[in-house]
Amino acid sequence: MKHWKRISIALAAASALMLASCSSGPNAGVLVREAASGISGMKSCAASVNNTLIFTVNGTRHSFQTKNDLTFNASPFALKSALSSNNDGSSTNSVTYTMTENGAVGFYCKTATGWQKSQVQDLNPSPTSQISILQMLNNVDDEKYVRQMEIGSQKVHKIELKLKSEILRSTIENIVTVSGMGNGSKTVVQTLLDSAPTIYGYCYIGVDSGKIVRLDMDAADAVNQIFQGIDGSTVRVMVEKCGMTGDFSGIDATAPISLPQEAKDASAVDAKG
Numbered sequence: 001m002k003h004w005k006r007i008s009i010a011l012a013a014a015s016a017l018m019l020a021s022c023s024s025g026p027n028a029g030v031l032v033r034e035a036a037s038g039i040s041g042m043k044s045c046a047a048s049v050n051n052t053l054i055f056t057v058n059g060t061r062h063s064f065q066t067k068n069d070l071t072f073n074a075s076p077f078a079l080k081s082a083l084s085s086n087n088d089g090s091s092t093n094s095v096t097y098t099m100t101e102n103g104a105v106g107f108y109c110k111t112a113t114g115w116q117k118s119q120v121q122d123l124n125p126s127p128t129s130q131i132s133i134l135q136m137l138n139n140v141d142d143e144k145y146v147r148q149m150e151i152g153s154q155k156v157h158k159i160e161l162k163l164k165s166e167i168l169r170s171t172i173e174n175i176v177t178v179s180g181m182g183n184g185s186k187t188v189v190q191t192l193l194d195s196a197p198t199i200y201g202y203c204y205i206g207v208d209s210g211k212i213v214r215l216d217m218d219a220a221d222a223v224n225q226i227f228q229g230i231d232g233s234t235v236r237v238m239v240e241k242c243g244m245t246g247d248f249s250g251i252d253a254t255a256p257i258s259l260p261q262e263a264k265d266a267s268a269v270d271a272k273g
Contacts (some may be wrong), residue, residue, distance in 0.1 A: 042074065043073070045252070051244045055175060065085065098123070117267065144159065150202055159205065162200060165199060216244065216245040217244055
C-alpha cells in the first residue's frame with residue numbers, strides 16, 4: 001500500500017509540473033525577439049496606427065487624435081503616409097510620399113495648392129524609425145506570455161510588454177507644452193519620466209507566421225500618476241485617454257509603392273531635414 005501511495009504522489013507531482021509547464025506557454029522573450037528581428041529585416045508591410053491623447057488642464061479639455069495608414073518598402077526605400085488628425089477640434093488630412101529616386105530621397109506632399117517636392121537629408125530608413133509605434137520594440141524591459149487568442153481569423157500569441165518610460169516622452173512633452181508647465185525648462189520632461197510607474201503594452205504575434213500582427217498600449221493610468229504626483233504645482237492635469245494601436249499586414253508581401261504622376265511633376269522647395 002505504501003508503495004502505491006508513493007507512486008501516486010510521484011505521478012501527482014509530475015502532472016503538476018506538466019500543467020505548470022503547459023500553462024506558462026511559449027517563451028515570450030524569444031517570440032518577441034524573433035518577431036522584432038523579422039520587422040527590422042522585412043521587405044515591406046502595411047500598417048494602420050492610431051494615437052489618442054485626451055486630458056484636461058485645470059478643467060480645460062484637450063484632445064489629440066491621429067490615424068496614419070502607412071505603406072513601407074525597404075529596397076528601394078519608399079513610404080506612403082495617409083494621415084488624418086484632430087487636434088483640439090482642428091482637423092487635417094494629408095498624403096505624403098517619401099521615395100528613393102536616382103540615389104536620393106525625395107519627400108512629396110500634397111498641399112492646398114498642389115504637390116510639392118523637397119530633398120530629405122540624413123533619413124533613417126529603418127522600419128522602427130519610420131513607423132512610430134514600432135518604437136515600443138526598442139523600449140522593452142521584460143516580456144510575459146499571456147495567452148493564445150484570435151485577431152480576425154488569425155491565431156496570435158498575446159504577450160505583455162513591460163516598457164521603459166521613454167515610450168511616453170512625446171506624450172509628456174505634449175502635455176507639458178499645452179499646460180505651460182515648467183516655463184520652458186529643459187529638464188521637466190525628463191524629471192516627469194523618471195517618476196513614471198511601470199508601463200505596460202501588448203504585442204500580438206501570429207502563431208503560424210511568427211510575425212507581428214498588432215502592438216498596443218493604454219498608458220492613461222500611468223500618465224495620470226506622473227502628473228498627480230507633482231507636489232506644489234498649481235497646474236492640475238487629468239488624463240482621460242492615452243493610448244496607441246498599430247495593426248500590421250502584408251509583411252514581406254506588400255506591393256511596391258507607386259508615386260502619382262502629379263507628384264513626380266511637383267515643383268521643388270527647400271530641402272527637408
